[in-house]
Amino acid sequence: MKNMIIQGGNRLSGEITIGGAKNSTVALIPAAILADTPVQFDTVPDILDVHNLMIILESMNVSSNFKHGVLNIDPTQIVESELPSKAIKSLRASYYFMGSLLGRFHRATLTFPGGDNIGPRPIDQHIKAFKALGAQVDEDHGTIHIEAPNGLHGARIFLDMVSVGATINSILAAVKAKGTTVIENAAKEPEIIDLATFLNNMGAKIRGVGTDVIRIEGVDTLRSTNTHTIIPDRIEAGTYLSLAAAIGDGVTLHNIIPEHLESFTSKMIEMGVELQIGEDSIFVPHSTELQAINIKTLPFPGFATDLQQPITPLLSRASGVSVIVDTIYPQRTKHVKELQNMGMNISAEGGLIMVERTREMHGARVSAGEIRAGASLMIAGLMAQGETVITKADNILRGYDRIVWKLNRLNANVRIEDESGVEVIE
Numbered sequence: 001m002k003n004m005i006i007q008g009g010n011r012l013s014g015e016i017t018i019g020g021a022k023n024s025t026v027a028l029i030p031a032a033i034l035a036d037t038p039v040q041f042d043t044v045p046d047i048l049d050v051h052n053l054m055i056i057l058e059s060m061n062v063s064s065n066f067k068h069g070v071l072n073i074d075p076t077q078i079v080e081s082e083l084p085s086k087a088i089k090s091l092r093a094s095y096y097f098m099g100s101l102l103g104r105f106h107r108a109t110l111t112f113p114g115g116d117n118i119g120p121r122p123i124d125q126h127i128k129a130f131k132a133l134g135a136q137v138d139e140d141h142g143t144i145h146i147e148a149p150n151g152l153h154g155a156r157i158f159l160d161m162v163s164v165g166a167t168i169n170s171i172l173a174a175v176k177a178k179g180t181t182v183i184e185n186a187a188k189e190p191e192i193i194d195l196a197t198f199l200n201n202m203g204a205k206i207r208g209v210g211t212d213v214i215r216i217e218g219v220d221t222l223r224s225t226n227t228h229t230i231i232p233d234r235i236e237a238g239t240y241l242s243l244a245a246a247i248g249d250g251v252t253l254h255n256i257i258p259e260h261l262e263s264f265t266s267k268m269i270e271m272g273v274e275l276q277i278g279e280d281s282i283f284v285p286h287s288t289e290l291q292a293i294n295i296k297t298l299p300f301p302g303f304a305t306d307l308q309q310p311i312t313p314l315l316s317r318a319s320g321v322s323v324i325v326d327t328i329y330p331q332r333t334k335h336v337k338e339l340q341n342m343g344m345n346i347s348a349e350g351g352l353i354m355v356e357r358t359r360e361m362h363g364a365r366v367s368a369g370e371i372r373a374g375a376s377l378m379i380a381g382l383m384a385q386g387e388t389v390i391t392k393a394d395n396i397l398r399g400y401d402r403i404v405w406k407l408n409r410l411n412a413n414v415r416i417e418d419e420s421g422v423e424v425i426e
């Protein structure tokens, strides 16, 4: 595991461009194996999750190459094979191969996925969907076997809770199933729309994405004829918005879809940050007087759970007590103890996270328990006086595109070192 070393206290300014969305990319790559032609993606973020997904593709004889943000995948020589469990466990989204392998071969065998340790993350709704489409599912010592010996057929799938992963896996399994599938109580995240756009451009018939009822007419073949440009990462954008408001003297973010960020930017505006929101960019001015706010995380279009931690360092600059309730992952509090070690007035109790104004934080050795906990420590480290060492920084590198380069462009002083202290160029 690598360490991120931050010399804090620099004021940040300048411009950066947001990369393609991690949560789209990690669904699009498994979806690519449903195609009967090579596929191409651009604005692909350079993140660990992408490199691990490429390792999984390789194990199935699916060649891929990734250069300057363009990812080419050729699934035409795909073979069924045992998937590498280390790569599968390195990220959450490896579970999308359940849906896509099922769609392609009518069977899939995978170990349980990994990903962020943010409390219980069951996959009962994914399994319910596969069963509704005609598959048998068995679990054996952490390995899941899914098989549809008579093929997949369209079905009505009612999700008990709004789940991004179960909605995407249902789409992946149903897109080539015989007949009509209706997914009810579907998630509405923009990344799901991005996936459906990619599949529909290859001939899929998916309607209603972005609403809570999705209808899919199964098709026999999917063929790509153009490059798919991945939507901008709203969580990466929110992270930079928070750090720019917390420690910036004027930062412009490019490649933004402001509509995807409304729940977040409206909270920043409520705090008193005078954001200038353009068509596809946002300027964050230097902010002085900030007010405490209350946040409740919800499925899209509500406030994203993935942004409750990155906004925390900004809340520590506001007068009053801000209160966060994470209804999606109530145990997502790995950052709290670490931020306390840096001197932040933050506590977690009874499902509430409370943040009070903190006049000064100091550098410390802290640990990134998961990606967004890591993002909050990174922002706090940029604000703090002295040196912060974030261990387990691989969790940050899982999902932040060229993070060191982007931060240093804004006048930060950040580097990544391996465990023996040798600088690693990301």
Ligand SMILES: CC(=O)N[C@H]1[C@@H](OP(=O)(O)OP(=O)(O)OC[C@H]2O[C@@H](n3ccc(=O)[nH]c3=O)[C@H](O)[C@@H]2O)O[C@H](CO)[C@@H](O)[C@@H]1O
Binding pocket: 023, 026, 092, 093, 120, 121, 122, 123, 124, 125, 126, 161, 162, 163, 164, 165, 166, 187, 299, 305, 306, 328, 329
């Ligand atoms: C790769 C990816 O896109 N990850 C995102 C995705 O994760 P992920 O797809 O895993 O999250 P879900 O939307 O499925 O989870 C939402 C809630 O439903 C519960 N649940 C989910 C499925 C299931 O079968 N049973 C069940 O009980 C979960 O425990 C959680 O409380 O959405 C989360 C919620 O926006 C984000 O934090 C993650 O960044």
Ligand SMILES: C=C(OP(=O)(O)O)C(=O)O
Binding pocket: 091, 092, 093, 114, 115, 116, 118, 306, 371, 372, 399
């Ligand atoms: C929880 C997250 O990711 P994953 O689902 O990939 O673990 C996240 O991106 O904040």
